[in-house]
Amino acid sequence: MFVQVFMGGVLLGFIYVLISLGLTLIYGVMGITNFANGDFLSLAMYAALVFNVQMNLDPLVSLPLVVLLLAAFGALAYQLLIKHVLKASNMAQIFVTFGMMIFLRGIMQFAFTANYQMVENPLVSGTLNLFGASLSKPQVVAAAGALIATIIIYLFISKTKTGWALQAVSENRDAASLMGIHAQKMYMLAWIIGGACVGVAGSLMAEYSYIYPEVGAPFGTIAIIVVALGGFGSVPGAFISGLLIGLVEVVGGFYFEPAYKYLLVFGLYFVFVVLRPQGIMGKRRA
Amino acid sequence: MDKKTIQVKSLFRPAIIVPAAVVLVLCLLPQFIKGYPLHTLTLIILYAALGSAWNWLGGFAGQASLAHAVFFGLGAYINSMLQVHFEVNPWVAMLVAMAGVGIISILVGLPVFRLSGPYFSIATIAIGEVVKIIFINWKATGGAVGMYLPIRESSLLNFQFNDKAPYYYIILAFYFVAVSITYWLKNSRSGYYFRAIKEDPQAAKALGINIVQSKLLAMVLSGMMCAMVGSFYVNFTLYIDPDNVFRFMTSVQIALIAVLGGVGSVWGPLIGSVIILLLSEGSRAYLGGIGAGLDFVIYGLMIMLIAIFQPNGIIGAVENYRKKKRLKKRQMQEATDAAKEVGDHGAA
Amino acid sequence: MPQRRWAIMALLELTGVTKRFGGLTAVDNVNLVLNEGEILGLIGPNGAGKTTLFAIIAGYLKPNEGKIVFNGVDITGKETHKIARMGMNRTFQVVKPFSDMNVVENVMVGAMMRNASVKRAREKAMDALEFCGLAHRADYLGRELTVANKKRLEVARALASDPKVLLLDEVMAGLNPSEVRDAVEFIHRIHARGVTLLVIEHVMEVIMPISHRVAVLNYGKKIVDSDPKQAVSDPEVISAYFGSTDEGRGDASC
Numbered sequence: 001m002f003v004q005v006f007m008g009g010v011l012l013g014f015i016y017v018l019i020s021l022g023l024t025l026i027y028g029v030m031g032i033t034n035f036a037n038g039d040f041l042s043l044a045m046y047a048a049l050v051f052n053v054q055m056n057l058d059p060l061v062s063l064p065l066v067v068l069l070l071a072a073f074g075a076l077a078y079q080l081l082i083k084h085v086l087k088a089s090n091m092a093q094i095f096v097t098f099g100m101m102i103f104l105r106g107i108m109q110f111a112f113t114a115n116y117q118m119v120e121n122p123l124v125s126g127t128l129n130l131f132g133a134s135l136s137k138p139q140v141v142a143a144a145g146a147l148i149a150t151i152i153i154y155l156f157i158s159k160t161k162t163g164w165a166l167q168a169v170s171e172n173r174d175a176a177s178l179m180g181i182h183a184q185k186m187y188m189l190a191w192i193i194g195g196a197c198v199g200v201a202g203s204l205m206a207e208y209s210y211i212y213p214e215v216g217a218p219f220g221t222i223a224i225i226v227v228a229l230g231g232f233g234s235v236p237g238a239f240i241s242g243l244l245i246g247l248v249e250v251v252g253g254f255y256f257e258p259a260y261k262y263l264l265v266f267g268l269y270f271v272f273v274v275l276r277p278q279g280i281m282g283k284r285r286a
Numbered sequence: 287m288d289k290k291t292i293q294v295k296s297l298f299r300p301a302i303i304v305p306a307a308v309v310l311v312l313c314l315l316p317q318f319i320k321g322y323p324l325h326t327l328t329l330i331i332l333y334a335a336l337g338s339a340w341n342w343l344g345g346f347a348g349q350a351s352l353a354h355a356v357f358f359g360l361g362a363y364i365n366s367m368l369q370v371h372f373e374v375n376p377w378v379a380m381l382v383a384m385a386g387v388g389i390i391s392i393l394v395g396l397p398v399f400r401l402s403g404p405y406f407s408i409a410t411i412a413i414g415e416v417v418k419i420i421f422i423n424w425k426a427t428g429g430a431v432g433m434y435l436p437i438r439e440s441s442l443l444n445f446q447f448n449d450k451a452p453y454y455y456i457i458l459a460f461y462f463v464a465v466s467i468t469y470w471l472k473n474s475r476s477g478y479y480f481r482a483i484k485e486d487p488q489a490a491k492a493l494g495i496n497i498v499q500s501k502l503l504a505m506v507l508s509g510m511m512c513a514m515v516g517s518f519y520v521n522f523t524l525y526i527d528p529d530n531v532f533r534f535m536t537s538v539q540i541a542l543i544a545v546l547g548g549v550g551s552v553w554g555p556l557i558g559s560v561i562i563l564l565l566s567e568g569s570r571a572y573l574g575g576i577g578a579g580l581d582f583v584i585y586g587l588m589i590m591l592i593a594i595f596q597p598n599g600i601i602g603a604v605e606n607y608r609k610k611k612r613l614k615k616r617q618m619q620e621a622t623d624a625a626k627e628v629g630d631h632g633a634a
Numbered sequence: 635m636p637q638r639r640w641a642i643m644a645l646l647e648l649t650g651v652t653k654r655f656g657g658l659t660a661v662d663n664v665n666l667v668l669n670e671g672e673i674l675g676l677i678g679p680n681g682a683g684k685t686t687l688f689a690i691i692a693g694y695l696k697p698n699e700g701k702i703v704f705n706g707v708d709i710t711g712k713e714t715h716k717i718a719r720m721g722m723n724r725t726f727q728v729v730k731p732f733s734d735m736n737v738v739e740n741v742m743v744g745a746m747m748r749n750a751s752v753k754r755a756r757e758k759a760m761d762a763l764e765f766c767g768l769a770h771r772a773d774y775l776g777r778e779l780t781v782a783n784k785k786r787l788e789v790a791r792a793l794a795s796d797p798k799v800l801l802l803d804e805v806m807a808g809l810n811p812s813e814v815r816d817a818v819e820f821i822h823r824i825h826a827r828g829v830t831l832l833v834i835e836h837v838m839e840v841i842m843p844i845s846h847r848v849a850v851l852n853y854g855k856k857i858v859d860s861d862p863k864q865a866v867s868d869p870e871v872i873s874a875y876f877g878s879t880d881e882g883r884g885d886a887s888c
Contacts, residue, residue, distance in 0.1 A: 033404055084594045090403070091350060091545045092597030098538055099589030106582025114578060213579070221411065221534075228408045259423045266412040266419075274397040277405055475746045475755070482743045485732035485776075489788075492692065492726075493795060494718035494747040616774070 013246025022194025028233030038220015044202020074195025237281030337555030348484025361513025432527025548601025675845030731776030
């Protein structure tokens with residue numbers, strides 16, 4: 001039984017990692033927390049749903065399209081909104097993304113109603129036996145997809161020139177600009193990657209999850225917790241804490257009251273961050 | 287000019303006239319509006335009081351909390367539990383709720399104030415979620431269903447009235463308490479200390495400021511004010527449930543009202559509250575019928591526009607204008623200073 | 635303690651103070667005495683541990699070993715604000731004005747340490763500004779001042795709290811020659827008010843004429859503690875400053 005629950009936690013953890021990835025990159029390069037990240041995820045799921053209803057494409061098939069769409073949306077959000085608050089106060093930056101969150105929820109509610117919807121006849125369904133645990137096939141596919149996407153993005157950041165530039169801006173904005181790195185381009189890139197990440201996650205999740213305007217909201221909150229727990233701006237930190245939170249949520253929900261599973265997640269974060277304010281992998285800021 | 291005219295003049299300064307006019311108008315408004323508009327007005331004042339409370343901690347001391355709905359909701363819950371389970375008088379229950387929330391804010395503040403910037407704000411989000419989950423699952427508070435207050439005879443002592451106007455005057459009185467505290471903060475050592483901490487905690491320490499103590503004071507004041515308003519709220523609606531009072535969006539709205547009005551200003555939260563509530567209530571009333579969600583679209587759009595174009599709030603914009611005027615004067619003065627200095631050196 | 639007024643009294647005494655960061659020993663077994671009414675210069679090349687030592691004295695960092703006694707009270711590991719209230723105040727090498735408060739308000743915060751009344755604090759602050767020659771900038775915002783004036787603002791803020799001891803951290807770095815002259819004169823005037831001074835300075839030429847005594851730090855260790863003239867001719871000091879690099883010379887000449 002434990003294996004079953006443990007695997008469930010790991011599967012959820014990989015999704016959390018992917019959703020948090022864009023968030024932590026954005027925070028790393030420009031110090032902004034995107035509170036609308038969860039609503040980007042809802043948007044991706046609706047995009048997959050539209051492709052499914054209109055063109056009869058399975059979410060797994062339309063995934064590249066959704067990723068492109070969300071990446072473009074990330075760029076748009078940066079161009080139209082974020083770019084204009086780069087020098088504004090922290091509160092202004094937070095409120096821009098809050099406004100975006102409310103705006104997106106409104107748009108989705110208006111366009112798709114508040115009803116719960118689902119993709120019909122998904123490509124992958126049923127269960128699968130793995131290490132003695134019976135797991136939902138689409139969730140396994142989603143976790144695997146999330147892991148692959150995470151690895152690709154990690155390789156991009158650590159092995160390519162553009163990725164290094166992104167890291168350089170994250171380390172020290174002023175020094176990076178002295179080295180000829182155009183910081184604003186890197187900001188935009190972070191938003192594009194952020195959009196692409198939730199694009200992947202949304203497509204994968206559309207395969208098995210109900211879709212409604214606020215479906216992404218809890219994921220958005222959890223992702224912020226993941227990023228803060230892992231240490232703002234740290235990709236390995238987000239990986240460890242994403243898995244950890246997935247595990248705590250599922251395992252805790254199984255052995256305690258399911259109603260209290262988030263209590264454990266937030267409690268864990270709270271206790272941890274008070275003891276170690278900079279998070280798992282974060283650097284201490286003065 | 288003799289002494290008398292100076293005194294009269296100083297009485298008619300804009301700094302006195304404008305607030306006096308605002309107070310007068312607020313007191314007289316129920317003579318002209320009734321029913322739903324008065325209900326909305328009551329909520330506007332209610333949020334202005336909450337925004338003021340946020341302002342002490344977020345605006346003065348620079349600790350941007352995203353969990354003020356927790357203080358508000360806890361105040362409301364403690365008040366209604368005392369009334370429902372122990373038949374305590376609502377006013378006594380209010381005092382107990384304020385004391386209780388005051389203690390809770392110290393217990394919460396001690397660990398959370400070790401965090402700064404986004405870590406602080408996110409820890410407050412976590413606290414908000416934890417409290418909401420507890421109240422949704424707690425039987426004594428009616429769980430997710432919530433609880434109703436017993437209906438009593440209309441009287442001030444019972445905190446229940448057949449008419450809306452008394453409610454309005456009570457929350458207005460509460461709001462004036464909040465305004466007085468803001469005035470006091472602006473002109474007291476504690477207020478200066480809060481601002482110093484916001485600007486630079488390291489330098490503040492060097493000047494003998496006990497940072498934790500100051501932050502706790504801001505938090506306790508803020509929490510107790512919210513509990514007071516929360517107590518009003520539950521007696522006003524006679525019903526409470528976790529989703530209603532502990533909503534994350536309520537916390538966001540409280541912060542938004544303070545920031546939009548003008549961080550650290552006395553009347554800013556009132557301006558912010560008028561705009562935000564008219565916007566959200568208005569778009570709900572006029573657009574809610576056309577299609578669910580459009581109200582949120584407008585509301586969200588307005589928030590984004592405000593954050594981009596008016597990040598210092600309305601009062602902040604006015605102050606910026608004054609600053610520009612001062613700067614011009616200053617440049618002229620500096621030019622004369624420089625000329626003088628050259629003259630001095632020449633002489634030496 | 636009126637009976638001791640005429641005796642030389644150690645106002646601040648450091649014994650065996652050591653601070654390590656990981657493998658690096660930033661301050662190494664330093665003994666230091668600051669007598670009442672003295673101007674003590676604390677000098678040393680970049681990275682010698684001067685600012686770290688300041689941070690330890692003012693309670694920003696806890697030493698790994700050693701003891702600090704101020705005015706007869708052990709203040710080792712005491713919180714910064716408590717030390718400040720006991721009458722020891724500091725300025726910062728990297729200036730820290732309250733940027734969005736105006737100059738009087740900045741200084742009022744300092745004055746409030748001893749005056750709960752805002753009105754009294756304002757008067758006190760204006761006095762301090764007058765003394766520091768900043769009164770004509772009273773309504774400027776902290777951020778609007780020049781670097782030289784920001785440094786003066788920090789001193790004014792500290793003085794407004796009536797300190798017994800003032801720790802000045804490189805108040806003259808980054809100033810032009812005429813500003814340095816003003817600053818030297820300024821330090822003398824502060825001293826004349828009866829404030830005991832511990833002054834960190836990187837540039838030797840500036841500190842020698844104003845100090846009654848200098849202590850030289852190098853690699854965290856105190857290598858010399860003597861009157862200024864002896865210190866300049868000390869071979870260890872010369873090699874610390876001019877031996878391996880001529881970084882010190884470069885800075886000293888500008």
